[in-house]
């Protein structure tokens with residue numbers, strides 16, 4: 332944890348905060364409406380510590396094998412943990428022990444497994460329903476039409492709370508269009524579940540479009556920590 336790395340992370344955070352402030356200004360929104368989730372996958376726990384020292388409160392990870400030990404190592408820090416990656420049912424027991432939010436809930440089997448795990452761990456896991464924004468069924472995410480039913484099931488499951496929606500803009504597509512679709516789905520969900528206010532959208536490359544479309548959570552990795560090292 333060299334001082335050079337700390338200075339680098341602080342400078343990156345200042346740049347991201349500037350972009351968020353400009354995007355909020357342009358959209359007539361307040362910065363306090365937005366939660367910055369620092370996505371720290373493939374970076375060491377020491378970077379999470381540096382981010383926390385710089386004032387970051389929310390951490391995102393996408394693989395349980397990596398996230399569980401890092402969350403354990405950072406257990407002394409006042410952080411909120413977001414699981415943002417595709418989730419297999421056999422990882423739910425582990426994820427429910429540290430994740431405050433899961434952004435990738437997209438099917439009934441996962442709701443059952445995560446609910447059982449949260450109940451067993453004596454925790455509450457806030458669930459964002461991942462919405463498929465590119466029509467590609469091979470990837471994760473629920474079809475927009477399936478969101479109301481999934482939300483009802485989450486609300487009926489002990490240990491789980493419906494918290495909102497998450498979306499990833501399709502590669503090579505128009506983020507503004509994808510995020511407009513997500514905003515529509517989010518609006519419909521809020522009418523049925525007023526507490527489900529989270530709209531998780533926007534990454535390093537498209538946070539401006541996401542803020543414009545009403546994102547409440549942006550998930551930022553590269554712009555904060557640099558290019559990810561290759562997975563070994």
Ligand SMILES: *Cc1c(COP(=O)(O)O)cnc(C)c1O
Nearest residue numbers: 370393415534535550551552553
């Ligand atoms: C890695 C990841 C991010 C962060 O992406 P960057 O482009 O590095 O900001 C956001 N969301 C999810 C689901 C991710 O897996």
